[in-house]
Amino acid sequence: MTKTLADYDFETGEVLLLDKPLTWTSFDVVRKVKNTLRIKKIGHAGTLDPLATGLLILCTGKKTKEIDLIQAQEKEYTGTFRLGETTPSFDLETAVDMARPYAHLTDEEITAATAQFMGLIQQTPPIFSAVKIDGKRAYELARTGQEAEIKAKSVEIKTFELTRIALPEVDFRVVCSKGTYIRSLARDLGVALGCGAHLTRLVRTRIGEYRVEDAFTLEAIEALRPPRPEGEAPARPRRERPHTAPNRAGLQYFAALQADALAAKEHEAAKDAADAPETPTE
The missing domain is CATH 3.30.2350.10 (Pseudouridine synthase)
Incomplete structure (x- = not known):
């Protein structure tokens, strides 16, 4: 039987596999999961660069003691x-x-x-x-x-x-x-x-034996967000880091490449629209 997110006991301790999104730092992911699931003790077992995606392993509770062991694996x-x-x-x-x-x-x-x-x-x-x-x-x-x-x-x-x-x-x-x-x-x-x-x-x-095919997305984590207790207000408004805001990670060149690619795509779409034959009217 496949274990679902709802079966995890994060406070006691779990090893959680995440598929890290592009431009997010490893710390961004840890903070997101910690805040979403309200986990007190959490850390990651091996940094991924902002421009890398794929398997990021998070350990919670007592499982944080295994971080060094996981990091040492190939x-x-x-x-x-x-x-x-x-x-x-x-x-x-x-x-x-x-x-x-x-x-x-x-x-x-x-x-x-x-x-x-x-x-x-x-x-x-x-x-x-x-x-x-x-x-x-x-x-x-x-x-x-x-x-x-x-x-x-x-x-x-x-x-x-x-x-x-x-x-x-x-x-x-x-x-x-x-x-x-x-x-x-x-x-x-x-x-x-x-x-x-x-x-x-x-x-x-x-x-090691942990594979990205078994990892959860951040969207799956978000869907598991527990409801806030009635009457409890957040200490401050939540501020989610946009997927396309790389400035904090120093990714100016990558951002420029993305902007150029988007501009080229929009230019091509406009050109195709201008070249398209007019639809005859009755």
């Missing part, structure tokens, strides 16, 4: 790299800062380049990350234009396969250890190919 991701362009954040959070030719690369050359990133490797996290430098988060320094040195660390990549090559896009599946940055893998693959690359899409599909 992760699986799927997504897309774009060859020929780099960004300072290694993803769409920041604007493209360099472009290089990529059309000369063959599928065989691209696939062969992945081999050097298999097994135990040294990887340098992105400057736009939550790594701490002298007590500050690296992304805080990066967003104010400060330079900082981040040390490489040892990570393990167990699987790195390319599932689609349609230049400049390359789809992938990666199985890796805790602490692996897929954005850094994009950067490193681009360096190995000599054309640069950055991450344009990322989905976390698995942590």
Whole structure:
């Protein structure tokens, strides 16, 4: 029998699987679930970047003691790299800062380049990350234009396969250890190919035996919101973070891309309407 949200005892302790929406931070999701279900003790087992979607594991009550154990398990991701362009954040959070030719690369050359990133490797996290430098988060320094040195660390990549090559896009599946940055893998693959690359899409599909297919959406959580006791007024009006408001996460470039895409779509729709033949009248 499949367990439904109504069967959970969040106060005693549960492991809850969530499918994180695009542009939401992991903390946004924790706060949303905590406020919606009125859970006193809750935390997440492994951060997902705002521009990543997929499996985010929340632990409540006594199950928060298992957070470290869950975080230590291997992760699986799927997504897309774009060859020929780099960004300072290694993803769409920041604007493209360099472009290089990529059309000369063959599928065989691209696939062969992945081999050097298999097994135990040294990887340098992105400057736009939550790594701490002298007590500050690296992304805080990066967003104010400060330079900082981040040390490489040892990570393990167990699987790195390319599932689609349609230049400049390359789809992938990666199985890796805790602490692996897929954005850094994009950067490193681009360096190995000599054309640069950055991450344009990322989905976390698995942590250990937990899978995104079994995760709940935030809409399902919202539907379970308990009624407020009669006579009890909220301390302050609820303010939900819009799905398309990325400013707090520093996603100005992504927001600009979305605005351009919407403008292009509206322009195309207007053009189609203007070109459409007039409907004859009686």
